[in-house]
Amino acid sequence: MSVLINKDTRVLIQGITGGAGSFHTKLMLEYGTQIVAGVTPGRGGQKFEGKVPIFDTVEQAVHATGATATAIYVPPPFAADSILEAADAGLKVIVAITEGIPILDMVRVKRTLSAYPQARLIGPNCPGVITPGECKIGIMPGHIHKPGKVGVVSRSGTLTYEAVGQLTALGIGQSTCIGIGGDPVNGTNFIDCLALFNDDPKTEAVVMIGEIGGTAEEQAAAWAKAHMKKPIAAFVAGSTAPKGKRMGHAGAIIAGGKGTAKEKFAALEAAGIHTTANPAEIGVTLKKALENRR
Amino acid sequence: MKIHEYQGKEIFRRYGIPVPEGKVAQSAKEAHDVADTLSGKMVVKAQIHAGGRGKGTLKDAPTVHGVKLVDSADAAFAHAKALLGHALCTHQTGPEGQVVRRVLVEAATEIAKEYYVGMTLDREHSRVAFIASTEGGMEIEKVAAETPDKILRLGVDPAGGFTAFHGRKLAYGLGLAGDTAKQAAKIMASLYQVFVETDASLVEINPLVVTKKGDVIALDAKVNFDDNALFRHPELAALRDVDEEDPRERAAKDAELSYVALDGNIGCLVNGAGLAMSTMDIIKYVGGEPANFLDVGGGATADQVTTAFTIILKDPKVRAILVNIFGGIAKCDVVATGVVQAAKNVGLKVPLVVRLEGTNVELGKKILAESKLAITPASDMLDAANKAVAAAGGAK
Numbered sequence: 001m002s003v004l005i006n007k008d009t010r011v012l013i014q015g016i017t018g019g020a021g022s023f024h025t026k027l028m029l030e031y032g033t034q035i036v037a038g039v040t041p042g043r044g045g046q047k048f049e050g051k052v053p054i055f056d057t058v059e060q061a062v063h064a065t066g067a068t069a070t071a072i073y074v075p076p077p078f079a080a081d082s083i084l085e086a087a088d089a090g091l092k093v094i095v096a097i098t099e100g101i102p103i104l105d106m107v108r109v110k111r112t113l114s115a116y117p118q119a120r121l122i123g124p125n126c127p128g129v130i131t132p133g134e135c136k137i138g139i140m141p142g143h144i145h146k147p148g149k150v151g152v153v154s155r156s157g158t159l160t161y162e163a164v165g166q167l168t169a170l171g172i173g174q175s176t177c178i179g180i181g182g183d184p185v186n187g188t189n190f191i192d193c194l195a196l197f198n199d200d201p202k203t204e205a206v207v208m209i210g211e212i213g214g215t216a217e218e219q220a221a222a223w224a225k226a227h228m229k230k231p232i233a234a235f236v237a238g239s240t241a242p243k244g245k246r247m248g249h250a251g252a253i254i255a256g257g258k259g260t261a262k263e264k265f266a267a268l269e270a271a272g273i274h275t276t277a278n279p280a281e282i283g284v285t286l287k288k289a290l291e292n293r294r
Numbered sequence: 295m296k297i298h299e300y301q302g303k304e305i306f307r308r309y310g311i312p313v314p315e316g317k318v319a320q321s322a323k324e325a326h327d328v329a330d331t332l333s334g335k336m337v338v339k340a341q342i343h344a345g346g347r348g349k350g351t352l353k354d355a356p357t358v359h360g361v362k363l364v365d366s367a368d369a370a371f372a373h374a375k376a377l378l379g380h381a382l383c384t385h386q387t388g389p390e391g392q393v394v395r396r397v398l399v400e401a402a403t404e405i406a407k408e409y410y411v412g413m414t415l416d417r418e419h420s421r422v423a424f425i426a427s428t429e430g431g432m433e434i435e436k437v438a439a440e441t442p443d444k445i446l447r448l449g450v451d452p453a454g455g456f457t458a459f460h461g462r463k464l465a466y467g468l469g470l471a472g473d474t475a476k477q478a479a480k481i482m483a484s485l486y487q488v489f490v491e492t493d494a495s496l497v498e499i500n501p502l503v504v505t506k507k508g509d510v511i512a513l514d515a516k517v518n519f520d521d522n523a524l525f526r527h528p529e530l531a532a533l534r535d536v537d538e539e540d541p542r543e544r545a546a547k548d549a550e551l552s553y554v555a556l557d558g559n560i561g562c563l564v565n566g567a568g569l570a571m572s573t574m575d576i577i578k579y580v581g582g583e584p585a586n587f588l589d590v591g592g593g594a595t596a597d598q599v600t601t602a603f604t605i606i607l608k609d610p611k612v613r614a615i616l617v618n619i620f621g622g623i624a625k626c627d628v629v630a631t632g633v634v635q636a637a638k639n640v641g642l643k644v645p646l647v648v649r650l651e652g653t654n655v656e657l658g659k660k661i662l663a664e665s666k667l668a669i670t671p672a673s674d675m676l677d678a679a680n681k682a683v684a685a686a687g688g689a690k
Contacts, residue, residue: 020593024623077525099592102523103415104452104493110420111452127622139592141622141653156568157592158620161652162675165620182567185420211568214417237571240556240578241587248552248567248589250522251417256435261575278579279572280676 002131002176003196012037012067021073031142037061058089069093080105087119096124106185121187126179127157148173151197154209166283175203182249190220212238217264225271233286236264302515309484316400325374328399329367335402338373342392343538350384353391408501423449430501456486477510493523549601558583561606561615576679581689592623599632614686617648626650626658634665645685649678
């Protein structure tokens with residue numbers, strides 16, 4: 001009952017010996033994620049926490065361990081290179097946690113990834129992906145999640161935790177939660193995730209969390225209207241954001257009067273998506289969406 | 295990161311994009327000296343980061359405009375003197391204006407026609423795109439909204455990069471011909487080079503003009519850089535002008551916090567950009583007004599929280615503070631320690647509402663309770679927003 005990752009996913013960690021990488025690898029191991037390898041150039045042959053083998057290159061790690069997914073914790077100047085190395089090594093799910101990758105690096109990475117159709121990049125600048133109770137790849141707090149039937153897709157980090165916390169408090173579990181990241185150029189967008197959830201027999205409804213900037217929410221709304229068979233509850237952050245100011249995320253900016261929350265809410269509502277302007281009611285809105293369906 | 299027009303023009307010069315002859319001056323005397331090296335009519339242009347300088351006027355002298363055509367070095371001196379040290383108000387600065395610390399003095403250009411050329415990221419297609427228009431000198435957003443057929447868009451595939459046909463498509467697309475079209479095409483190629491090699495996020499020439507002689511020249515230069523790429527351009531990072539930044543936003547940036555000042559009276563301290571925006575939204579939803587956006591980031595330290603408090607409390611409008619933390623990487627106990635430390639160091643002069651959830655929440659709540667500080671705990675976001683709005687004097 002999940003998309004992208006499950007209990008059998010074999011995960012490697014790029015940047016496993018760094019501060020963020022080692023901290024979160026421990027938490028992922030505690031959660032039960034099958035971490036089979038780490039990569040830090042120059043540290044090949046060593047072991048992380050005495051058990052996870054470290055390799056110099058992603059290719060060596062994949063060859064030796066059969067990893068199919070990776071989480072990238074390397075610093076921004078080297079992150080684009082790490083994403084491409086992962087794609088080149090044949091990995092299928094590439095989760096880029098790193099925040100602060102130069103935009104033009106991501107423009108080149110995205111174009112280059114079109115030559116690697118097997119590779120799906122999630123992020124960058126995202127909390128990662130979690131299939132509750134099975135596999136956690138990222139930095140989200142595992143304990144707030146609960147296995148279940150609602151897919152979650154979001155451009156945010158902590159706001160996703162907030163929404164997941166609300167769902168869990170209502171007794172509603174999640175199939176898979178995907179953080180697509182707050183950057184203007186990302187690997188996977190809302191439509192990709194809605195399509196995955198639409199085709200997943202165990203996902204019954206979806207929570208979608210957007211924010212100001214760009215037109216990804218509007219495009220997702222149009223796609224959902226035409227294709228989505230399952231109810232969606234949506235919230236868009238930034239109704240009160242001023243124009244022309246970057247609100248934390250590189251992608252969260254109302255530029256040239258475009259990308260306002262108002263436009264996004266209107267597009268989502270026009271597509272028959274259940275919306276709420278109150279971020280404390282994301283869980284309740286999903287619950288209503290599920291009840292209306294029945 | 296934004297830079298001044300004169301700095302943008304210096305970059306243009308390095309890349310062979312023609313700009314008017316001229317130089318920046320920091321005093322009226324310097325402006326006179328620059329003017330002495332020029333012949334004919336000249337333009338004196340206030341250098342602030344905001345747009346609309348030509349129409350903008352001084353706050354204390356509404357007849358003095360930010361840009362003026364003059365015909366002598368003495369007149370250049372006089373206008374520089376009028377501008378320097380005074381606040382210039384444009385539609386982008388707000389009513390307080392921005393103090394003019396430099397003027398650009400340059401040779402005037404005999405304009406036959408004005409165009410617009412800009413480059414920015416096309417988010418939808420994940421590539422860099424040109425935007426060009428025959429409606430130069432106007433606000434491009436307005437042109438795009440009112441006469442979208444006058445806007446030419448051209449994306450550049452990052453794999454192939456800019457090639458000559460892009461230049462031809464733009465130049466002939468703008469209706470240019472002969473040598474003028476060739477000059478314009480060459481400028482487009484250079485502009486692409488500027489964008490890619492400086493890791494720009496925006497490059498704009500408005501207007502790009504064709505002179506009466508048929509030459510093409512950039513009369514203005516607006517260049518913004520991608521903050522995330524400045525680590526590989528120390529020479530560009532050095533162009534930062536801290537005088538142009540809001541002092542609170544500057545202090546936040548230096549502490550690696552993300553802060554945006556707003557007009558309301560409820561200060562917000564939140565971890566994560568999405569949650570920080572939502573906290574503002576819910577304050578407004580229950581009838582209040584947020585004073586700021588403030589994201590302490592994923593791995594907030596106690597010191598960062600203290601700095602955040604200091605910044606929020608520098609805003610005299612703040613009547614209450616709402617702390618909203620959903621601990622993930624950031625741990626509630628660390629944030630609570632920071633809140634207590636800040637309240638003791640900075641002195642809490644306004645009511646404080648705290649909502650903690652997530653990693654180490656019980657420990658965090660314990661630290662706040664044991665501090666004996668007058669903190670109003672909140673059970674969830676809505677509760678927190680209601681309590682903060684009430685503490686700040688109630689909903690409007």
